[in-house]
Amino acid sequence: MSLSILGVIVVGQWLVEPLQFQFVRNALAISVLLGILCAIVGTYLIVQEKGMMSCVISHAILPGISIAFFLGINLSIGAFIAGVISAFFVVFIRASSRIKIDTAMSLILSSFLGLGIILITVLxxxxxxxxxxxxxxILGVTTADVWETAVITAIVLILTKLFYKELQFYTFDPLGARxxxxxxxTMYFGLICAIxxxxxxxxxxxxxxxxMALLTGPAATAYLIVKELHEMMIVGSIFGILSGAIGMYFxxxxxxxxxxxxxxxxFALFLLALLLSPSQGILTRSRRRSTNP
Amino acid sequence: MLEVRNLAVSYRETEAVRNVSFCLQPGEVTALLGPNGAGKSTLVQGILGLIPIDRGSVKWQHRSLKDQLKKIAYVPQRTQIDWDYPITVQNVVMMGRIRATGWFRSPSRRSREIVNTALQRVEMWEYRQRQIRELSGGQQQRVFLARALAQEADLFFFDEPFAGVDRKTEEILFNVFDELKEKGKTILVISHDLGETLDRYDRLLLLDKELIASGSKQEVITAENLRKVYGRHLQSMA
Structure with a gap:
């Protein structure tokens, strides 16, 4: 009894003690925001089978960052522009040639990364x-970063709510949507911007x-558990928030x-879901099969 | 009436369909037949404006079909769809109400009733809460049929609805086609089945890059036409 009380106190202290610092509170706030933002955007990435697109865009922002730094403007703006351009290059190569999408993605990823490194040297x-x-x-996050992320999250949440049924139709059946x-x-452009x-x-x-882990991981974990798109976003957000917060404490x-x-x-949460998901877990599935021949 | 005139459509820089002209009448079920690679899907996608056309025109009631998309229900091939997508049966059918619902709105009570009726008609009501990946091929096809019904369209296009489905689904599909026909709807069905089911269509179109024949079963399924279309394929196989 007294041992368990002691345990609660120790864990409580472990959780509360860091919160006296502003930088920890910022880190926690941004974990919550990114958990939600990345789960929503990541859900659309996964159901469109475009998980690797996050890899391309995340590397391809480098030249934008370099140019923005050179010009003395906000790095996020440069990163955003370069990321969107890279996604369009991939789509353009895919649409106008016989090159398959994975090849187009590796080509664009490495070329933009190369260009970014050259620009860093030249500029x-x-x-x-x-x-x-x-x-x-995450422990270096400033209050301004938190606000910037809050605004981005709010915009993505509102747009997702407004266009939910249209985006669902488009990501499920693009041909039927057309x-x-x-x-x-326009919807594809919107999704690329959100990513x-x-x-x-x-x-x-x-x-x-x-x-990529933040974008695809929590949403993929939710994908193994739920049966509706909006549930994937909600459950994915919870996993995202948990991962960010736990990781931050570690x-x-x-x-x-x-x-x-x-x-x-x-990844640990994903493995748990992979093994133990009630409907699709590797262990739970095989047990159900053996009890229900 | 749907009028297709001198249509030519390319697929990846090669002309897949050329010089195709035909009309579809309300109250008729028409089959679009032809071997693999004959351009059946490409033709339908060209008609619907899903891929750019090289030449020709498509008119519905003497006006461009492009401006009347609301009147079309299109059921893509089952293989085009990711059936692991996290969505339940009834929400797939509700997608058929998206145009009627409009932007920024939730489905009306009437839309929900239409969806329920469509689900019952295709005998998928009991499965409405299931995730679509738990369904058999035939059940998946019936969900798509229900979605098309929920659209309350005038023109129906089905791409290979009979591929890999069970007898029960086949029977439901043909019965629904008959009901739509009674209501004066226009229906085009892509198929490559040349068996006994051909009797259930009012008219046949035989396609192999161009329109080889059109008309009744007696007019289209002739030894000469079949040799023209399938003979070439048999030769290339040998």
């Missing part, structure tokens, strides 16, 4: 903190190398790099 923007950009630092006259090109915004917002926290208490810590939590 002498190597004062840019590359390691922070690549790996992120047949009933939905503006499919790029989510990546730009996550950059600071987990870095461009690990942003990072704080044990001095781990924050991005990788978050990614490992995301």
């Amino acid at each position: 002498k923007t190597n004062k840019l903190d590359l390691s922070n950009l690549l790996f992120g630092d 047949a009933i006259g939905l503006p499919v090109n 790029t915004l989510a990546i730009v917002a996550s950059m600071q926290t987990v870095g461009v190398l690990l942003v 990072s704080y208490h044990w001095d781990l790099p924050s991005g990788p810590a978050i990614v490992m939590v995301i």
Whole structure:
């Protein structure tokens, strides 16, 4: 009895003690926001079978960041523009040739990354903190970052709510959506913008190398559990928030790099769902099969 | 009446369909027949404006079909769809009401009734809460049929609805075609089945890059036409 009370106190302290610092409160706030934002955007990525697109865009923002740094404007704007352009290059190559989408994606990813590195050298923007950009630092998040992410999350949430049924139709049956006259090109552009915004917002926290995990991981975990698109967004958000927060605490208490810590939590939750999902888990599924021959 | 005139459509830079002209009458079920690679899907997608056409025109009631998309229900091939998509049967059918519902609105009570009626008609009411990946091929096809019914369209296009479905689904599909016909709807069905089901269509179109024949079964299924269309394919196989 007294032992369990002691346990609660220790865990409580472990959770509460860091909150006295502003940077921890910022980190927690941004975990919640990114958990929601990335789960919603990631849900659309996964059901369209475009998970790797997040990989392309997250790497392709580098030239934009370099140019923005050179011009002295907000890095997010440069990153956003470069990300959207890269996605359109992929679509353009796919639509106008026999090249398959995975080939187009690897080509664009590496070319934009190469261009970014050249620009950093040529424009002498190597004062840019590359390691922070690549790996992120959730404990370095500022209050301004939190506000920027809050605005992006709010915009994506509102647009998703307004166009939910049209986006669902389009991502489920693109041909049928075109047949009933939905503006499919505009919707595709909107989704690309949302993905790029989510990546730009996550950059600071987990870095461009690990942003794919935040976008695809929690939504993929939810995908194994739910049966409706909006449930995938809600459950994915919960997993995303949990991963961000738990990863942040690990990072704080044990001095781990924050991005990788978050990614490992995301993957652990995914593995749990893969094994134990009530409807699709590997272990639960085989047990059901053996009890129900 | 649907009028297709001198239609030519390319697929990846090669002309897939050329010089196709035909009319579809309200109150008729027409089959679009032809071997694999004859351009059946490409032709229908060209008619619907899903892919750009090279030449020709498509008119519905003497006006361009492009401006009357509301009147069309199109059922793509089952293989075009990711059946692992997280959605339940009844929400797929509700997609048929999206044009009637309009932007920024939730489906009306009437829309929900229409969806329920459509689900019952295709005998999928009991499955309405199921996720679509739990369905058999025939059941999936019936869900798409229900979605087309919920659209309350005038023109129906079905791409290979009989591919890989069970007898029960086949029977439901043909019965629904008959009911739509009674209501004066226009129906085009892509098929490559040359068996006994041909008797259930009012008219046949035989396609192999161009329109080889059109008319009744007796007019279209002749030894000469079949040799023209399938002979070439048999030769290329040998």
